[in-house]
Amino acid sequence: MLVCVVLGWPQIVPPDAGGGEGFFNGLLNLARNTALAFKRRVVVCKSLDGSRCDLTANWASGWIVFFDDDNDGDYDEGELIQSSITWFNSGWTIRVNSPLENYVSYTGNGRSRMANGAFQAGTFTLCHPEYPSLSRQLVINHQGRARLVVPNSVGC
Numbered sequence: 001m002l003v004c005v006v007l008g009w010p011q012i013v014p015p016d017a018g019g020g021e022g023f024f025n026g027l028l029n030l031a032r033n034t035a036l037a038f039k040r041r042v043v044v045c046k047s048l049d050g051s052r053c054d055l056t057a058n059w060a061s062g063w064i065v066f067f068d069d070d071n072d073g074d075y076d077e078g079e080l081i082q083s084s085i086t087w088f089n090s091g092w093t094i095r096v097n098s099p100l101e102n103y104v105s106y107t108g109n110g111r112s113r114m115a116n117g118a119f120q121a122g123t124f125t126l127c128h129p130e131y132p133s134l135s136r137q138l139v140i141n142h143q144g145r146a147r148l149v150v151p152n153s154v155g156c
């Protein structure tokens with residue numbers, strides 16, 4: 001089931017197989033660009049129900065994108081959700097290193113920062129067991145910019 005709420009954003013539809021890495025990259029870039037456009041902190045966090053961040057979720061479960069008014073890296077009631085997706089694709093796995101474990105937060109200048117203000121950089125590894133050649137790494141640098149990398153080897 002796909003639930004997508006978009007306020008002023010184009011319709012977002014996750015791909016069935018190929019293109020998952022581009023979709024996720026596009027989502028992060030859209031969140032960053034929104035932070036830049038509105039000069040406000042925007043967070044992308046893992047979510048199971050599309051209405052709150054969930055530390056028990058994994059990145060392939062779904063996520064929400066919201067304006068993080070109190071800069072805590074977590075969704076609080078009253079903060080505007082820009083987009084929510086509760087189903088990405090059950091075939092995809094997304095592994096991540098610790099700085100990006102629960103959320104990606106973009107400040108109003110487009111930089112990625114933890115809630116405590118520390119640099120936030122890291123790597124998402126996206127893999128589809130049925131299409132291992134589509135595996136990609138999405139590397140986010142300390143400026144919040146993401147780039148796609150074809151990994152040397154990826155285990156799903």
Ligand SMILES: [Ca+2]
Pocket residue numbers: 068069070071072073074075076079
């Ligand atoms: Ca918050």
